[in-house]
Amino acid sequence: MLITKPDYFDRFQCIAGACPDSCCKEWDVQVDDVSAELYRNLPGPLGDRLREVLCEEDGETVMAIIDGRCPMWRADGLCRIQAELGEAALCKTCREFPRLTHDYGDFLELQLELSCPEAAKFILSQGRPTMVTVESSIGEEAEYDAEAMAVLQSTREQILDLLFDDSRSVPEALAAALLYGYQAQNELDGEESQPFDADSAISSVQEFVKDSNIEEITDFFLSLEVLTPEWSTLLQSPSPAPWTDHHRALAAYLVQRYWLQAVSDYDLYCRAKFILIACILVRYLGGDIFRTAQLFSKEIENNIDNVEAILDAAYSHPAFTDDKILGLLLN
Numbered sequence: 001m002l003i004t005k006p007d008y009f010d011r012f013q014c015i016a017g018a019c020p021d022s023c024c025k026e027w028d029v030q031v032d033d034v035s036a037e038l039y040r041n042l043p044g045p046l047g048d049r050l051r052e053v054l055c056e057e058d059g060e061t062v063m064a065i066i067d068g069r070c071p072m073w074r075a076d077g078l079c080r081i082q083a084e085l086g087e088a089a090l091c092k093t094c095r096e097f098p099r100l101t102h103d104y105g106d107f108l109e110l111q112l113e114l115s116c117p118e119a120a121k122f123i124l125s126q127g128r129p130t131m132v133t134v135e136s137s138i139g140e141e142a143e144y145d146a147e148a149m150a151v152l153q154s155t156r157e158q159i160l161d162l163l164f165d166d167s168r169s170v171p172e173a174l175a176a177a178l179l180y181g182y183q184a185q186n187e188l189d190g191e192e193s194q195p196f197d198a199d200s201a202i203s204s205v206q207e208f209v210k211d212s213n214i215e216e217i218t219d220f221f222l223s224l225e226v227l228t229p230e231w232s233t234l235l236q237s238p239s240p241a242p243w244t245d246h247h248r249a250l251a252a253y254l255v256q257r258y259w260l261q262a263v264s265d266y267d268l269y270c271r272a273k274f275i276l277i278a279c280i281l282v283r284y285l286g287g288d289i290f291r292t293a294q295l296f297s298k299e300i301e302n303n304i305d306n307v308e309a310i311l312d313a314a315y316s317h318p319a320f321t322d323d324k325i326l327g328l329l330l331n
C-alpha cells in the first residue's frame with residue numbers, strides 16, 4: 001500500500017499547555033471501545049473520575065464536556081490521563097488528533113487538520129505542499145470505482161496547479177478553480193478530458209457575475225450549529241481582510257481533504273463550491289487568518305451535520321449560485 005502525506009506531517013508536535021486554543025475545549029470526545037473499557041476498569045481516583053464523566057450518546061461512549069472543557073484537562077493545560085498513565089493510554093481520538101487518515105483501501109492519505117492552531121501554522125504557511133509517498137506492507141483491496149478515482153486524482157492535480165499559478169491574483173485563481181470544478185465534474189460524469197483555458201473561462205463569465213453581499217452567506221452560517229461565541233461574533237460583524245497566499249493554501253488544504261471523497265457519490269461540483277465558499281467566508285470574516293481559518297475548521301469541518309448542510313446548500317441556497325460566488329471573487 002502507498003501512504004502519502006505532506007512533508008511537514010511528521011514534524012507536527014502538540015504544544016499542549018502553550019496552545020492558544022485546545023482540542024480539549026468545547027468538543028465532546030468520542031472514546032473508542034478499547035479505551036472505554038480500560039477507563040471504566042481503572043482503579044484509584046483517576047478511575048473514579050473517569051467513571052463519573054464517561055457517558056453514552058447514540059450508542060457511543062463520550063467524555064462529557066464540563067464547564068466548556070474536557071474534565072481530564074488540568075489547569076496547566078495538560079491531560080490528566082496522559083500525565084498519569086502515559087500517551088499510550090489516550091483514546092484513539094486524542095492520540096490521533098489532529099492527524100487525519102483518508103483510507104481508500106489500497107492507499108492512504110494522511111493530513112493534519114486545520115482546527116488545531118499548531119497544525120494551521122503548517123497548513124497555511126506553505127505554498128503548494130510537497131507530498132511524500134512511502135510504501136507500507138499493510139493494505140487491503142481497493143474499495144472504489146478505479147476509473148472515477150483516476151479522474152479525481154488527475155483533476156485534483158490540475159486544480160492545485162490553478163490555485164498556485166501566481167500569474168493570477170488570488171481571487172482570480174479561486175474563480176478559475178471554481179470554473180475548472182465544473183469541467184472536472186463533467187469529466188467525472190464521463191466526458192473526455194479537455195485542456196482548460198483559465199483566462200478565457202474567466203473572461204467568458206465576466207458579464208454574468210452578480211454583485212452579492214457577504215451577509216447572505218454569514219446569515220446562512222449563523223443558521224448552522226454554532227459552537228463558540230467567537231464564531232458567532234465574527235459572523236455577525238464581518239470585516240474583510242486582504243486576499244493573501246494563505247487563501248491559496250487554505251483552498252489547497254480543502255482540495256486535498258475533500259476532492260477524492262467524490263468517489264463515494266460522484267458529486268464533485270458541490271465539493272468545489274464548498275471549498276470556494278469556505279475561502280470566501282474566511283476572507284470576508286477577516287481577523288487573523290490563522291485564527292479565523294482554524295475556527296472555521298473547528299466549527300464546520302468537525303461537525304458532519306454542518307458540512308452536509310453546506311454541501312446540500314451549494315446547489316439550492318440563493319447565496320451560493322455560481323454568479324454570486326464569482327461576484328464575490330471578481331467584482
Ligand code: SF4
Binds near residue numbers: 014
Ligand atoms: S489543538 Fe493542537 S496544539 Fe492544541 S492541544 Fe490540541 S493537538 Fe495540541
